Amino acid sequence: MEIGEGADFFLCKKTDSNKLSFQQNPAAKLEVSGIWNEKLGNTINMRINIKKRQVEKGTLGFPIYIIVVEFGGLKAKFIKK
């Protein structure tokens, strides 16, 4: 789904047919963000905290996962909110 910066994802459980449709309810939401290289003022943890603040807008009734990737160092952090 399109959002202000990039996109976010709603995750569904796998079906027998492997086909997803909007008839299923989402099981989780996934927020993804990335940085090229960690540096002072732009770290994975800071980006995680920004995402955490973004998702503190009320509940959806299912968990929200946040993943931030550093492409330069091929490092990622993944949390459940």
Added chain:
Amino acid sequence: MTTSSAKIFHDIAMNLSFEAKMAKTKGDENAYLEQMKQAFFLEKEAALKIHDNSVIWKHALIRSAGWLAFKSGLFTDALDLVKFGQKGNPPEYLKAELIQLENEIFQKMGKPQNQQHQTELLQIFGFLISANIPKSQIEIQKDENASILINVPSEKINDIVRMYWGQAVEIQGIQQQNGAFEMKAIKVAA
């Protein structure tokens, strides 16, 4: 049927959005705007294919279509979608995201954030029973006893009459302050 076709529209819209962003990274702003616009129209179609307001996908798709309109520079369309989305009683989380989008639109359009909107997107269903081409108006028969006159863009009225005459149609539009109804989109009713 509708939810599966909505998924197809949504998937194509997201592919177009991805292609648009790729074009932007290559410096092709025109391709970015064009593909974003196409993505917006498809995402909006996907949202409108889900009629049940209790389905979270509907609200998520409206928000997504709103952002695509915003990124295409179609701020009025984006605002219409925000208002349409807010009327559907979305979950708190998505309601907050619609407000965020609304604020971004107002920043671009130069309006104060607390300004009351004078327009909201409405839907009308009925049969196209008559047209006044010089006045760019069509008449929609809503039921046995009621019809409504709708202003349409003058450059589109001939096509509208040709394509929809006598058919059941679904019209989206805005009620203006003087009570007149202004068409924004028309299609054959599902």
